[in-house]
């Protein structure tokens with residue numbers, strides 16, 4: 176693992192954007208695995224800026240997102256499809272047909288998970304997978320459990336995740352209770368992985384990810400077994416590392 180400590184959120188975002196931009200420049204038709212949550216927003220803003228300056232093009236890029244809430248339409252402002260449109264896709268030249276997010280409205284969730292896994296596999300998995308970290312060490316929506324889920328699947332969100340994400344909804348009752356997420360296996364197929372973490376409330380998750388035992392109780396800890404992981408955090412998020 177390579178770990179970069181940046182002084183604050185802006186510096187973290189800029190370095191993360193540089194890693195993503197380097198991937199796009201070196202392989203314009205790459206597959207980017209993309210993440211939602213508040214942490215990557217600054218990196219997306221920086222990428223949009225570089226695109227607008229003419230320094231970066233996403234015209235050949237294919238994207239696969241990690242996850243989506245069950246029951247939210249793509250037009251719902253808390254859906255992850257809406258997030259991606261609003262924070263990145265609508266502002267750059269990525270082709271809409273080259274963007275992939277699981278459908279939260281599929282009547283048959285299992286069939287949608289199988290379809291989505293096939294899409295990611297057919298693309299050859301991600302060249303670079305961007306990840307945020309849940310406070311409990313979840314990645315995508317792979318919550319702590321007693322095994323590492325292999326493929327895209329339906330999950331019941333933990334109470335701590337529902338509470339953490341309630342800030343984006345009118346109340347905790349409005350947060351969907353389930354999601355579709357790439358599996359740990361899907362994520363680990365990526366050729367390289369970039370984790371972004373910001374703020375003291377991620378320090379424990381970062382510490383367990385990097386220095387704890389590899390256990391499905393901390394899903395991100397499996398990244399210790401991946402050959403090409405970069406973690407970019409701000410000082411607060413990395414403050415728990417020895």
Ligand code: GLP
Pocket residue numbers: 210211212213214215241242306307308309310313314315316336340
């Ligand atoms: C959600 C997403 C994760 C994200 C996490 C942390 O649970 N499914 O992909 O990493 O939130 O979000 P934030 O960056 O807002 O702390």
